Amino acid sequence: ATHETAANMELLRDKAIQVGADTAFSAEEAAGGIEELAKAGLSTKDILNGGLAGAMDLAAAGALDVSDAAEFAASSMVQFGLSGEDIPHIADLLAAGAGKAQGSVADMGLALSYAGVPAKGLGVSIEETTGMIALFASNGIVGEKAGTALRSMFISMQNPSKKAASVMEDLGIKVFDAKGNFIGMEGAAGILSDKLG
Numbered sequence: 001a002t003h004e005t006a007a008n009m010e011l012l013r014d015k016a017i018q019v020g021a022d023t024a025f026s027a028e029e030a031a032g033g034i035e036e037l038a039k040a041g042l043s044t045k046d047i048l049n050g051g052l053a054g055a056m057d058l059a060a061a062g063a064l065d066v067s068d069a070a071e072f073a074a075s076s077m078v079q080f081g082l083s084g085e086d087i088p089h090i091a092d093l094l095a096a097g098a099g100k101a102q103g104s105v106a107d108m109g110l111a112l113s114y115a116g117v118p119a120k121g122l123g124v125s126i127e128e129t130t131g132m133i134a135l136f137a138s139n140g141i142v143g144e145k146a147g148t149a150l151r152s153m154f155i156s157m158q159n160p161s162k163k164a165a166s167v168m169e170d171l172g173i174k175v176f177d178a179k180g181n182f183i184g185m186e187g188a189a190g191i192l193s194d195k196l197g
Contacts, residue, residue: 008044015048023056025066030056032067037084040074046084054087061095062105072109079116080126093130101137107146108133114147118154122182132185157188171195 004012012034020027033055034047042051052070059069073090077083082090094112098105111133112126119129129150136146157175160168168174173195175188183191 004044011048012044015052019052019056023060025056025059029059029066032065033059033070036067036070037074037087040071040078042074042077042084042087046087049085051084051087054089054091057088058091058094058105061091062098062109064106068106069109072106072113075113076109076116076126079113080120080129082126090126093127097130097134097137101134101142102140103137103142103146107137107143110143111136111147111150114144115150115154118151118158122154122158124154124182124185128185157182 013031016027016030016034019025019030023030030052033052037047037051037055038044051074055066055070055073058064058073059066062069064072069091072094073087076090076094077086094105094108097108108130112130115129115133116126119126132150133146136142136149141149156164173191175183175191177183182188
C-alpha cells in the first residue's frame, strides 16, 4: 500500500513493532493502521510523525480496531484537505465529540465521512463540522443519520430548490455574503434565529 523503498518499509515495520510493545494493541494491528493511513495517501513521514499515534489514540478512545480508526481519521484528513500531522487533532475532535453526546467515536467518524465533503465545499472547518455532529448526537441523531442530515443541509444551502430559494428570498435569509462566500454556521444560525424568531 505504501509503495515505499525497502529502507522506509523497515522504518514502518519497526514503528509497528514499537507501537505493539508500547500500547494495548499488537504490532499486527498497528500495521493494519499503517496500511489504512498509506492507502489514504499519508506519506511515511506523516505516518511515523504523528499519523499512526493519532490513529492509535482514536482506536483506544473509541474502542475501535486500529485500522478502522485510521480509516476514519485519514478519510477526514483527505475530505478537509488536512495533512498527516493533523491526524492527532482529528482523533481528538472525534473522541471529544463522542464524549459529549450520544453515540460512539465510530458514530462520529461515520457521520463525518458523510458530511465532510460538502462541509469543506462551503468552507466549514472540521472543528465546526464535528461540533455540529455532536449537537445532532446530543439530540439523538447519530452516525449515518446525523451525517446524512448534515450533508443534506450543506447541499441544500449550496443549491437550494427553487421553492426554498424563493422562501429564503421572501424572508430575507442570505447565507452567502456579497462575494459569494458562506457566512459560516454561526452566522447562518444567527440569521435563521433572527428571521424565523
